[in-house]
Amino acid sequence: MTALLETRGVWQRFGGLIANSDVSISVEGGEIVGLIGPNGAGKSTLFNLIAGVLPPTEGSIIFDGENVTRLPAAERCQRGIARTFQVVKSFETMTVIDNVIVGALIRTTVMREARAKAHEVLDFCGLAARADVPASQLIPSEKRRLEVARALATEPKLLLLDEVLTGLTPIEAQRGVELVRKVRATGVTVLMVEHVMEIVMPLVDRAIVLDLGKVLVEGKPADVVRDPKVIAAYLGDRHAVGA
Amino acid sequence: MDTAFAERRRRDLIVAACLAAIAALVPLFVKDVYVQNIMVLTLMYAALSQSWNILSGYCGQISLGHALYFGLGAYTTALLFTKFGVLPWFGMLGGGLISAAIALALGYPCFRLRGHYFVIATIVIAETALLLFQNWEWAGAALGIDIPVRGDSWLKFQFTRSKLPYFYFALVLACIAWFVTWWLEDSKWGYWWRAVKDNPDAAESLGVVVFNSKMGAAAVSAFLTAVGGSFYAQFVSYIDPESVMGFQFSLLMALPAVLGGIGTLWGPMLGAVILIPLSELTRSFIGGSGRGVDLIVYGALIVLISLARPQGLIGLFSRHRKEAVR
Numbered sequence: 090m091t092a093l094l095e096t097r098g099v100w101q102r103f104g105g106l107i108a109n110s111d112v113s114i115s116v117e118g119g120e121i122v123g124l125i126g127p128n129g130a131g132k133s134t135l136f137n138l139i140a141g142v143l144p145p146t147e148g149s150i151i152f153d154g155e156n157v158t159r160l161p162a163a164e165r166c167q168r169g170i171a172r173t174f175q176v177v178k179s180f181e182t183m184t185v186i187d188n189v190i191v192g193a194l195i196r197t198t199v200m201r202e203a204r205a206k207a208h209e210v211l212d213f214c215g216l217a218a219r220a221d222v223p224a225s226q227l228i229p230s231e232k233r234r235l236e237v238a239r240a241l242a243t244e245p246k247l248l249l250l251d252e253v254l255t256g257l258t259p260i261e262a263q264r265g266v267e268l269v270r271k272v273r274a275t276g277v278t279v280l281m282v283e284h285v286m287e288i289v290m291p292l293v294d295r296a297i298v299l300d301l302g303k304v305l306v307e308g309k310p311a312d313v314v315r316d317p318k319v320i321a322a323y324l325g326d327r328h329a330v331g332a
Numbered sequence: 333m334d335t336a337f338a339e340r341r342r343r344d345l346i347v348a349a350c351l352a353a354i355a356a357l358v359p360l361f362v363k364d365v366y367v368q369n370i371m372v373l374t375l376m377y378a379a380l381s382q383s384w385n386i387l388s389g390y391c392g393q394i395s396l397g398h399a400l401y402f403g404l405g406a407y408t409t410a411l412l413f414t415k416f417g418v419l420p421w422f423g424m425l426g427g428g429l430i431s432a433a434i435a436l437a438l439g440y441p442c443f444r445l446r447g448h449y450f451v452i453a454t455i456v457i458a459e460t461a462l463l464l465f466q467n468w469e470w471a472g473a474a475l476g477i478d479i480p481v482r483g484d485s486w487l488k489f490q491f492t493r494s495k496l497p498y499f500y501f502a503l504v505l506a507c508i509a510w511f512v513t514w515w516l517e518d519s520k521w522g523y524w525w526r527a528v529k530d531n532p533d534a535a536e537s538l539g540v541v542v543f544n545s546k547m548g549a550a551a552v553s554a555f556l557t558a559v560g561g562s563f564y565a566q567f568v569s570y571i572d573p574e575s576v577m578g579f580q581f582s583l584l585m586a587l588p589a590v591l592g593g594i595g596t597l598w599g600p601m602l603g604a605v606i607l608i609p610l611s612e613l614t615r616s617f618i619g620g621s622g623r624g625v626d627l628i629v630y631g632a633l634i635v636l637i638s639l640a641r642p643q644g645l646i647g648l649f650s651r652h653r654k655e656a657v658r
Contacts, residue, residue, distance in 0.1 A: 140537060166539035178534035180527050182595070191527045195539035198520045204337070243538055 091154065093118040093278050094139065094170075094247055099148035101134050108134040109145070110302045116247070121269065121279040123293035123310070125286060127323055130299040132282045133175065136251055139280070140172045141165040153246060166195060169246035173236035173253055175282075179224035186211065186220040188235055192242030207242055214238040214268060230261040237268065241277070248272060250281040254288050266292050286323075290314060298322065344514060344597060352507050359496055366616075368495045372567065374608040375502035376560055381588035381600035382509035383556035388586065389595035390513075390522065391549035392529025393443070396582045397454030400461045401431040401554040403577030405561025407465065410477045410571055413488075420489040424562040428555040435554035436547055443546045458582060465573040476572025479565065489566045498567050505563060506601070509556055513597055516552070525549055529595070557585070580627075587630055591637055593644025602645055607633070 092115035101109040109131045116122050124132050138145045141162035149158045157165055171192075180188045189207035190200075197203050211217045214234045219227065227235060233253050240248055254265045269292060273279055283289040290296065290310040298305045298313060300322040306313055313319055355375075359368060380402065388394045408430055409423030418426075442453045466474045484491045491497045516522045524545040527535035532542045565571050588607050593599025611626040618625045641647045 142533075142537075162536045163539045163541050166537060172537050174534065174537075178531045180530035180534065182530055183526055187523065187526070191523050191535065191540065192538045194520045194523055200518055200520075203520075239534075239538060 092116060092151075093153060094280070095151040096135070096139065097149045097151065099135070099138060099145045099150065101131075101138060101143075102146045107302050109138070112148075112299070112302070112304055114297050114304060114307070116278060116280055118246075118278050119273070119276065120295060121273050121281070121293045123289040123296040124280060124282045124299065125284060125289060125296055126299035126305070128284065129301075130322075131302040132284075132299055133251065134302075135299065136172070136249055136282055140170060140249055166243055166245075169244075170249065171240035171243045171245035171247070172249035173233070173240055173251055175251040175255075177229075177232040177236055179227070179232055179235055181225040182223065184221050184223055185216060185227065185235060188224050189238050189242045192239040195243050210238045210242045213241065213271070215264075230257050230265075233257070233265065234268070237272070241272065245277060247278045247280060250279060252282055252284070254281075254283060255285055262288055286314060341514075341518060348507070348510055348514070352503065355503055356500070359499055365495060368499060370609050370612045372495060372498050372502045373612065374604055375499070375506045376563060376567075377584060377588055377608045378601050378604035379502070379505040379509040380557055380560045380585045381592075381604055382506070382513055383553050383560065384585040385589040385595065385600045386513060386516070386525075386556070387546075387549045387553035389589055389599070390517075390529065391525040391546055392595075393546055393549065394451050394586075395454040395553075396451055396579075396586060397456075397458030398553075398557050398585045399577050399579060399581035400458040401435065401557040402561035402564070402581050402585070403461065403465065403573070404431045404434065405558030405563075406565035406571050406576040407471060407477075407561075408558070409562040410479055410565045411471060413479060414477055419487060420562065420566050424559050427558040427562045431554040431558035431561075432551040435550040439547050439550045443543055443550075455579070455582070458577065459579065462573050462577045462579075465577060472572070474573060476570060476575070479569045479571075481569065490569070498563075501563060505560060510597070510601065512552070512556065517597060521545070521548055526595070583630075587634070589644075591633060591645060593646030596644065596646050598649075599644050599646045606645070 094116040096112055096114050099109055099112045100107070112135055124135065126132050137143060139150060141157070141160055141164070144159055149156055151157070152165070152168060152170060155168065157168065180191065186204070186207050189210055190203050193203040193206040193210070197206070208217070208220065211220055214237055216231065216234050216238055219231060224232070224235060237250070237253060250269070254262045257265060266288065269279060269281070281289065281293070293310055295308065296310045296313045297307045298319050305322055306316045306319050358371065362368060362371070384395065384398050405424070405427035408427030409420050412418035412423040412426060413420055438457060442450060445453055465471060471477070481490060481492060482488055484493060486497070524535070524540045527538070527540050528542050528545045536542050561576060564576065588603030589600040590603070591607055592601065592603025607630070610629060614626045614629050637644065
């Protein structure tokens with residue numbers, strides 16, 4: 090089985106700062122993969138490189154058998170990569186349904202079809218009742234759902250979730266987890282950045298831990314959380330020695 | 333849910349058709365030439381502001397240099413007619429196409445600028461064009477162009493005895509600008525534009541090609557604005573750089589939309605209907621000594637609106653509509 094997404098020796102430098110150094114990861118079709126790590130580990134940078142916000146300094150990104158390293162974000166979306174933003178970026182003056190229609194328009198230019206698709210996705214994400222409300226009036230957890238809905242409307246093969254579960258109440262987070270499972274059940278591959286381990290570990294099939302811009306450990310969640318290197322990265326060396 | 337949306341769109345269309353029909357009947361009762369003149373200008377600015385609204389309201393790229401396209405439309409028509417005998421109708425089309433092409437050429441570098449920097453660029457470019465035309469001998473330089481009167485005819489789009497043909501043409505222009513906006517509002521372009529205005533990064537991540545969206549909006553907006561300029565040249569039959577490319581035109585195109593409701597379908601119309609007669613009347617009441625008083629009135633209105641109803645006057649209507657539903 091070939092990987093849906095692969096990064097090969099990706100480097101990203103911002104002046105003297107190295108945000109990602111020699112990162113090679115791969116994501117298989119149908120997986121839920123968690124990308125975790127302490128603050129400043131380079132998760133968001135790697136995410137932006139995959140989504141196409143900026144090209145990497147070095148290395149290449151292969152999606153669905155195609156080298157997409159130099160493609161802009163909009164074209165990657167066309168090929169099936171969709172994302173959410175850590176700091177939500179709703180279209181505030183537009184209604185919820187209109188926000189989602191923007192995403193749906195990448196697959197059809199017939200407005201009737203785009204609208205129907207948007208309603209379907211809102212229903213799937215549990216936002217149907219809020220369709221005609223301006224996005225600015227949503228509460229934070231609803232805005233996160235809207236981010237997901239908008240991304241799903243583009244009919245992605247790979248969904249990149251940037252801390253969609255962080256900062257939610259336990260109940261909201263649990264609903265979020267259910268939504269992610271539902272998304273995977275429809276055949277969409279999920280790569281999610283989280284830094285709260287308790288939430289993601291039960292959800293993901295595989296976890297990749299980044300630290301200081303490098304891949305530290307990769308494997309089953311249960312193994313990853315027991316790895317001394319991971320504990321050291323999160324809690325400091327003193328605890329790692331104890332483990 | 334879909335039906336409610338389709339119904340609202342249909343209702344907008346019906347309301348517009350009714351308003352246009354009523355407007356068409358007004359000259360039967362209003363014979364005063366001075367008032368007719370104000371009505372022509374009101375309709376023209378309604379059309380212009382609606383065109384401005386496409387780029388600046390929907391797509392969010394605030395332009396304070398639309399006088400450039402207005403002037404280009406006026407000059408293209410006047411020059412083609414006086415120098416080559418080309419009928420104004422072709423001048424109108426030519427002016428529109430030239431303006432759209434120039435909007436694209438200017439957009440190519442300028443749409444890399446964001447926010448205030450883009451606004452400043454639009455002002456500077458329009459002022460530069462004004463200076464160029466003031467010094468361009470072949471185009472009449474600062475003296476301008478007198479469009480020779482060859483008698484009343486629709487073919488040459490000249491009417492000396494009555495203002496009515498101008499009135500009806502301005503009405504058609506306003507209807508076209510409105511209809512184009514109505515049609516684009518529920519199209520891929522309309523959605524792309526609003527997404528670009530609200531959040532270009534999010535738009536890009538959803539497959540919106542931000543740069544192309546801005547270029548499209550600029551071309552449509554410039555084309556329609558230039559058609560308005562062509563009309564104005566025929567209407568006043570004398571143009572000089574200051575009277576068709578001056579900065580005040582850029583403002584007069586923006587203000588009705590801002591007052592009525594920027595980025596809305598009805599805002600520019602509503603704004604023009606209030607603002608243009610008000611400005612014309614203040615000017616004639618106060619007379620020559622009060623130059624600039626109309627602008628003071630504008631300023632006061634804008635301050636009031638931004639304090640009381642930042643989304644524009646159209647917001648008053650939508651609130652009432654919602655309350656009525658409840």
